[in-house]
Amino acid sequence: MSSAPTPATPASPVSRSADGGVAARVIEHIDHDRVVELVRQVCRIPSILGDEGTLAKYLADLMTQSQFEGVELQPVLPDRPNANGHLDFGPGRTVVLTGHLDTKPVSIGWEKSGPWSGDLIDGAVYGHGVMDMKAALVCQIVAMEAVRASGVPLSGRLAFSGVADHMGDQKGAIAYFDTHPADLAVLGELSDNEIFLGHRGRYYFDIHVQGKSAHTCHKPLAINANLLAAHAIIELDASALRPQLEAWVTDLFGPETFMSPGRVYGGLPPGGPSMIPDECVIRVDCRPQPGVSLETVREEIDRCLARTLAREPRFKAEVVLADVKPGYLARPEDEVVDIMRRSVRSVRGGAEPALEVAGWLGDTASFGAQVPTVIFGPGGEPVYCPDEHLSVADIVEATQVYATYAALALAPGESV
Numbered sequence: 001m002s003s004a005p006t007p008a009t010p011a012s013p014v015s016r017s018a019d020g021g022v023a024a025r026v027i028e029h030i031d032h033d034r035v036v037e038l039v040r041q042v043c044r045i046p047s048i049l050g051d052e053g054t055l056a057k058y059l060a061d062l063m064t065q066s067q068f069e070g071v072e073l074q075p076v077l078p079d080r081p082n083a084n085g086h087l088d089f090g091p092g093r094t095v096v097l098t099g100h101l102d103t104k105p106v107s108i109g110w111e112k113s114g115p116w117s118g119d120l121i122d123g124a125v126y127g128h129g130v131m132d133m134k135a136a137l138v139c140q141i142v143a144m145e146a147v148r149a150s151g152v153p154l155s156g157r158l159a160f161s162g163v164a165d166h167m168g169d170q171k172g173a174i175a176y177f178d179t180h181p182a183d184l185a186v187l188g189e190l191s192d193n194e195i196f197l198g199h200r201g202r203y204y205f206d207i208h209v210q211g212k213s214a215h216t217c218h219k220p221l222a223i224n225a226n227l228l229a230a231h232a233i234i235e236l237d238a239s240a241l242r243p244q245l246e247a248w249v250t251d252l253f254g255p256e257t258f259m260s261p262g263r264v265y266g267g268l269p270p271g272g273p274s275m276i277p278d279e280c281v282i283r284v285d286c287r288p289q290p291g292v293s294l295e296t297v298r299e300e301i302d303r304c305l306a307r308t309l310a311r312e313p314r315f316k317a318e319v320v321l322a323d324v325k326p327g328y329l330a331r332p333e334d335e336v337v338d339i340m341r342r343s344v345r346s347v348r349g350g351a352e353p354a355l356e357v358a359g360w361l362g363d364t365a366s367f368g369a370q371v372p373t374v375i376f377g378p379g380g381e382p383v384y385c386p387d388e389h390l391s392v393a394d395i396v397e398a399t400q401v402y403a404t405y406a407a408l409a410l411a412p413g414e415s416v
Contacts, residue, residue, distance in 0.1 A: 019408060022152055023346035026403040029146040035399050036125065036392055038062070038138040040118035043127025047134075052080045052101040052164040052172075059083040059101075059137060059162050066145055068160075074179075076164045076172045083162040084176065087148055092156025094181060095409045097140035097402060098173070099188035099377070100166030100363060103129030109386035124389040131379025135390050136188030136398060137162050139378065143402035150403075154410040156183075166363055170325070173363035177370055184336045184409055185373040186402065189362050192380030193397055195340050199358040199375070200253065201327035201365060203286040203297055207232060207305070208318045209266075213278035222276035223314050226266045229280035231312045235304040236261045236284055243292050249329065252357045253289040257297065260285050283322070287359065290327035325361055328368035336372040339414075343404040344376075347397060376401060 047055040056073055060083045063071045068085035075081055083101070086094075106115045106128050113119040115128035127134065144158055159180065163172030189196070209232060211225030241257040266280030286297050301319060309315045330337050332355055344353040364373050378398040379390050408414065 019342045019346045019404075022407045022411065023343070023400070023404040025152050026146050026150040026407045027347070027400045029149040030142060030396070030399050030403060032396055035138060035142040035395060036120070038142065039125050039130065039135045039390075039395055040120060040127070042134045042138055043118035043125060043130050044116050046116060047101050047103055047129065048105055049102040049165070049167045050080065055101050055134075056081050056083040056162060056164065059141065060085070062141060063160070066141070068144075074175060076175050080164040082164055082172050082176050084160065084180070086157050086159035087144055088157050089154035089410060090156070092154075092410060093183035094157040094159055095406055096159045096161060096180070096182045096185040096371070097144065097188065097406065098161045098163060098176070098185060098363070099133045099136045099140065100172065101137070101162045101164050102167050103132065103134075104167060104384050107384055107386050107388075112387045113389075120392075121389070123393070124391045125395065126387060126389040128388060130388055130390045131190045132383050133188055133190055133377055133379070135379065135395055136190070136377040139395060139399040140188055140402050143399050143406060146399070146403045147406045150407070152407050153412060154407065155412050156410045158406050158410060163363060170363050170366040173366045177367040182371045184339075185367070185371045186340070186405060187362055187364055187373055187375045188377035188398075188402075189358070189360075189375050190377050190379035190383060191356070191358070191375055193376070193378055193394055193401070195337065195344060195353050195355050196358050196375035197252065197332065197337065197355050198290055198329035198364065198368070199327060199360060199362050200287045200289055201292070202323070202325040202361050203288060203294060203321070204323040205284040205286065205298070205301055206320045206322045207282040207284060207301070208320065209280045209282065210316045210318070211276075211278045211280070214276050216274040216276060219276065223278075225277045225280040228312060228315050229264065229266055229282055231315060232282060232305060232308045232317065233261045233264070235307045236282070236301070239300055239304055241297070241300045243289070243296050245289060245291055249289055249291060257289060257292050257300075258287040259297070259300065288327060290329035292327075294321070294324065325365040326369075328362065328364035328373070329357070330372060330374055334372055336374045339409050340374045340376055340405055342408060343401050346404055347400045
């Protein structure tokens with residue numbers, strides 16, 4: 001994650017004053033005790049990738065009890081739906097608050113609390129996935145309740161979607177945005193309550209290294225694919241690709257497209273027969289900045305493999321593109337970003353927020369090209385560690401920002 005800010009143009013005193021008035025009206029209708037208690041509740045619901053159904057149902061029931069419209073458990077994968085709902089304020093555009101339901105597996109080493117406890121200790125809620133991103137989901141729903149209760153004149157639809165399969169193939173986000181048109185979106189990924197313009201992408205390439213098998217007793221007749229792969233791993237790990245990008249993109253993300261031979265599948269399992277392997281697969285994990293093409297990365301891989309062949313003439317391999325998730329980047333001048341800057345300024349009493357980016361992959365990889373989106377959410381690095389927790393202050397501030405954003409984005413006279 002880069003913390004390099006992008007210069008921003010301050011809002012005029014008139015617009016700042018108006019924004020502050022809207023913020024004050026919606027913020028006073030946020031029930032702080034309710035949002036904290038609900039965050040504690042969702043922390044008690046396991047939703048590890050593949051097991052999102054219970055959390056989806058909980059959020060759908062919550063929206064139903066709060067008299068949201070169009071509440072549904074949208075089918076995505078078996079027993080792994082999205083939880084959707086919305087509030088209508090008459091004709092106008094649609095603004096979506098969204099985030100993912102699934103988490104990674106539980107880390108070992110919890111001591112101060114338990115991963116499913118939802119304990120409130122010293123002003124912080126403890127729970128596995130509270131930062132990524134169970135708290136944000138609750139903050140978004142409670143923010144929508146506050147916007148409705150405030151009575152601020154609005155036009156359009158304010159929608160919510162808690163999506164499944166983010167850490168899989170992002171099928172939940174794809175399913176939602178393919179069937180629910182939207183004009184603007186806020187993704188609640190953890191950004192430490194700062195404004196993130198986007199994130200790097202992810203390209204997976206599998207390098208199938210080919211050797212020649214033989215019984216271990218006939219080693220001179222074999223070409224060990226694992227040995228050949230080792231030479232390739234050295235060259236791939238030494239890669240330092242620095243593609244040509246716009247200067248502001250480089251300033252945000254840094255100059256290098258990170259590339260790592262992260263997984264290796266080769267040899268034979270323990271207890272198997274004696275044999276020198278003839279194949280080894282290297283999964284190359286590439287994290288390109290937005291704007292770096294597949295072709296550019298593939299050319300760098302080919303250069304690394306050419307250097308491998310120079311050091312080991314027996315090297316032979318086939319390269320297969322295994323997965324593509326593009327990066328995402330909004331521009332500082334985009335309306336979706338401007339509204340978020342105005343919202344954060346209003347909540348924080350006028351302080352100008354920095355604009356940053358992330359190294360991780362968001363669901364905007366799958367829907368950002370369809371819907372202008374800005375990223376804002378409570379919680380920051382490190383995440384998925386023992387005793388993961390999030391302060392009540394950050395939970396409340398995120399709710400305030402979401403509510404202000406929704407009100408400003410749907411206020412009459414905003415751009416459509």
